[in-house]
Amino acid sequence: MKLVRLAIAGLTACSGCQLTLLNCEAELPDVLQRFELVYFPMAQSGGRREGPFDAALVEGAVSTPADLDMLFSLRNASRLLVAYGTCAAFGGVAAMNNGQSQRQELLQTVYGSQPSLPESFAPAPFGNFVSVDWTIRGCPPEKEEVVELLAALLAGTLPPVRSYPVCTECRSRENLCLLMEKGELCLGPVIQGGCNARCPATGIVCEGCRGPVREANVAQELELLLERGFGREEIERRMNRFKPGWDYGQRR
Template sequence: MKPLRLAIAGLTACSGCQLSLLNCEQELPQMLERIEFHFFPMACSPAILEGEYDATLVEGCLSMPHELDLLLALRQHSRYLIAVGTCAAWGGVAALRNGENREELRQSVYGSSTATSGSFSPQPLHAMVAVDAFICGCPPEKEELLNLIGDLLRGALPSPISHPVCSDCQMRENLCLLTERSALCLGPLTLGGCGARCPSLEVPCEGCRGPVPEANLSEALELYLQKGYDHAAVLGRLRRFCPEWKS
């Protein structure tokens, strides 16, 4: 059987989604039997874009012109392009001050230096190219990446998740940090699939997987208000990973 020909690229990000794949230590040797890691600059030399790819996994958001060039080239030569991680899917942490003047932000760090002057407000991949599937999380769960690889090997795409972190949390019979402890837990509004990793250790969900489809923001805001959190506080937290939350 022909191996699955993959390209794996990182844009504006922390490399955590790519590292999550390399953290599948037990499965990596087996993956090599079925996968050709053809373009994977973080782990393999040389980095040459050549031929067509069965799938391309892209980590990170777009914030520099050269990233757009790479993304367009990858899109053009890939059957499937998958946004991996919350930065690629929603903008992520780098986008948390989107809506403000980028040049002023940039100058607050770099002063008058022009080295990074091409930098623009971080955008998710789907703002610029067609994206065939999304894997969310900061970082995504290893199991999600392994399932993605499994789906791609069958020529399929992963089915989208539609439940919130709260459902995962209830499955684990965790104490509800929002209702029982009045903690600012973003579980009701956040995409599930993580097994409620944080609330299971009594740490409130920080929303790192971005919005769940059909999130009922106004209802949730009411609930948060009852617990003493005003809209600005909740939206401030939500926008840590996704600038698109609007009141």
């Protein structure tokens, strides 16, 4: 059997998405039997970034020239490029302050006033630079969705798409609605489900780590949060935590 050739890498990120794959302990033997992990520097030394790859799973936001080099090289060497996780798909936590922070000030805060500062720019999602064939959402992603993708690759396809908001799974699990019953700032209505309402099930509001659901009624979510007494600034700060640049006028 011909092994499916994979590259798994990270740009500006915490490596949590790659770790999610390594945490799929029950499935790893099957994965190793059917995939060739050609390039996976986080998990194995001696890998080569030499294509062609059947798929590249890449996590992280793009925020340095080295990130861009890696992204272009993996894009060019791979049949399928997978934006692996919310940073890759939307910018993620690294991008939450893109709207207000000054790059130069940030660099000086971190590196001090040394003469040559490393080159970097505002963290951005893959879609700003290259075409993306598949997206796994979440911070971190659900193991199930990672395994789903790998299994689909073996079958020569991509997994079926989920396009319902967090509320759908949350209500179906018979959780307490934190938005309505507790008056908390929950982003469930506008955030993509598939996590089985992991956070609300434990009494924590949806923080929006999976990014916007298709045709999210952002304008109405904003309105109903304002009506419940939250300030515009707080709402935007929470909305931006995993994805900057929402269109607050969007109703579909």
